[in-house]
Amino acid sequence: MLDARQSHILSLLRRQGPLSRQQLHxxxxxxxxxxxxxxxxxxxxGLLCEGPPQPDGPGRPRVPLEIDxxxxxxxxxxLQPGRVGLATFNLHGLRVGATRSSAAKPATIIDTAASLLRSVHLEPVVAIGVSSTGLVDERTHQLLLSSTTARVEPVSLQPLFDIAGSCPLILENDLQALAVQWLLTHEAEANDDILLISIRDGAVGAAVLVNGRPIRGCVTGGNELGHTRLPVQTPTCYCGHTGCLERxxxxxxxxxxxxxxxNITLADAIERxxxxxxxxQQVIHLLGIGIGNAITLLRPRRVVLASEFxxxxxxxxxxxxAIRRHMLSTLVERVRIDLWDRQSVEFADAAAWLALASIYNRLGADRV
Ligand SMILES: [Zn+2]
Incomplete structure (x- = not known):
C-alpha cells in the first residue's frame, strides 16, 4: 500500500492536473x-509519469508530473442479486474495455465472482474493490447478511482474497461504494456530511458520508432506510416483513x-x-415520509438522491x-438536496471507484 504522503501527491495531481516537483514541494x-x-x-x-519538459523562464525547464x-x-x-459484474478502470477513472457480467444463483455467487476475478490479468492491477448488497465484514472477510446469497448465516469471501494475493482488496457495501464514487466525481463539494440515497425499482438504500468520508458503522443504519416499515400492504420483503419502503x-x-x-412498470409510471x-402519488407520498424521517434523524448538511428516475x-x-413536507421544518432551509441523475447504476464501476479511493486516500480514517 501507498504511504499517506504518496497518496497526497496522487490526490493533488488528480485534482489539479500536472504539477512539477517544485510545485509539489x-x-x-x-x-x-x-x-x-x-x-x-x-x-x-507505474503510478506517475513525466510529461514533456515545459520552458519556465530562466533555469531548468520544469517537468510536469501526471498520473500514468x-x-x-x-x-x-x-455482487448483486442474480449477477456479478466486473469493471477495469485506469487511474484517471476511465473504463478500460467493456464491463463484464455473469449471471449467478445465490448458492454459486462466490464461485462466479472468483472465476471472473481469476480471469483478470492482475499484474498491472494496484487495487481491487469488491462490493455487495447487505452487510459485509471486512475484518473476517465475510458477507454477513446479503440478498445476493439469500442465506441468513455468514458466507466467506476468502476465495476472492486468496486470488487477490498481495494486491490490496477493499470490501464494502454496494451503496458505500456508490457514495465513494459520488465523492470522487464531485470533488469540489466533498467536505459535507452527506446522506446518499439510491432509489431504484424495488431497491431503496442509503450511505452516510461524514466530513466527506464514507463511514462504516452507519451501513446498517443506511440499509435500514429501504426496510423502514409503513402501515401499508405490500408484497413480502426478503427481510421477512411487509410495508418496507423498498417494496x-x-x-x-x-x-x-x-x-x-x-403490468405498468414503476419506470413507465414515473415517465408518464x-x-x-x-x-x-401514494408511492411518492410514502417515499417522502421515509426519506423525510431519515433526514430529520441524521440531519446531514446535504442529501444526494441518486436515481435514474x-x-x-x-x-x-x-x-x-413530499420529502420537505415530512422533514422537520427547521431543516428545510438548512439541508441541501442534490439530484444525481444516473442513467443506470453500474455497481462494478462504483466498486472500481472504491479501489481508486484507496489510492487517493479517500476512505475513512480506519481504512487508510
Ligand atoms: Zn424489508
Whole structure:
C-alpha cells in the first residue's frame, strides 16, 4: 500500500492536473529531496509519469508530473442479486474495455465472482474493490447478511482474497461504494456530511458520508432506510416483513393496487407522471415520509438522491415536495438536496471507484 504522503501527491495531481516537483514541494511543504524520493517511488511503481519538459523562464525547464493513464489499473467487482459484474478502470477513472457480467444463483455467487476475478490479468492491477448488497465484514472477510446469497448465516469471501494475493482488496457495501464514487466525481463539494440515497425499482438504500468520508458503522443504519416499515400492504420483503419502503417503491406495489390487473412498470409510471396518477402519488407520498424521517434523524448538511428516475421532472418535483413536507421544518432551509441523475447504476464501476479511493486516500480514517 501507498504511504499517506504518496497518496497526497496522487490526490493533488488528480485534482489539479500536472504539477512539477517544485510545485509539489510548495504545495506539500516537504523538503525538495523528500518530494523527489516520493515521486521516484511512484514513477517506479507505474503510478506517475513525466510529461514533456515545459520552458519556465530562466533555469531548468520544469517537468510536469501526471498520473500514468496506462501502466496501472484498478478492478471493481460487484455482487448483486442474480449477477456479478466486473469493471477495469485506469487511474484517471476511465473504463478500460467493456464491463463484464455473469449471471449467478445465490448458492454459486462466490464461485462466479472468483472465476471472473481469476480471469483478470492482475499484474498491472494496484487495487481491487469488491462490493455487495447487505452487510459485509471486512475484518473476517465475510458477507454477513446479503440478498445476493439469500442465506441468513455468514458466507466467506476468502476465495476472492486468496486470488487477490498481495494486491490490496477493499470490501464494502454496494451503496458505500456508490457514495465513494459520488465523492470522487464531485470533488469540489466533498467536505459535507452527506446522506446518499439510491432509489431504484424495488431497491431503496442509503450511505452516510461524514466530513466527506464514507463511514462504516452507519451501513446498517443506511440499509435500514429501504426496510423502514409503513402501515401499508405490500408484497413480502426478503427481510421477512411487509410495508418496507423498498417494496412500496416497486412495480409490484403498483400492480397490487389493481389486484394484479396491470403490468405498468414503476419506470413507465414515473415517465408518464403529470401529477394525475393516484397510485404513483401514494408511492411518492410514502417515499417522502421515509426519506423525510431519515433526514430529520441524521440531519446531514446535504442529501444526494441518486436515481435514474431523476430526469422525470414532474415526479422529481413531487418527490422533493413530499420529502420537505415530512422533514422537520427547521431543516428545510438548512439541508441541501442534490439530484444525481444516473442513467443506470453500474455497481462494478462504483466498486472500481472504491479501489481508486484507496489510492487517493479517500476512505475513512480506519481504512487508510
Ligand atoms: Zn424489508
Amino acid at each position: 510548495q504545495a506539500m511543504k516537504l523538503r525538495p529531496n523528500t518530494v523527489g524520493q516520493l515521486v521516484d517511488g511512484l514513477i517506479r511503481a 493513464p496506462q501502466r496501472r489499473q484498478v478492478v471493481g467487482l460487484a 412500496i417503491c416497486s412495480s409490484e406495489f403498483l400492480h397490487m393496487q389493481h389486484n394484479g390487473d396491470s 407522471y403529470r401529477g394525475d396518477d393516484g397510485d404513483l 431523476n430526469r422525470c421532472t414532474a415526479y422529481t418535483n413531487a418527490l422533493l415536495e
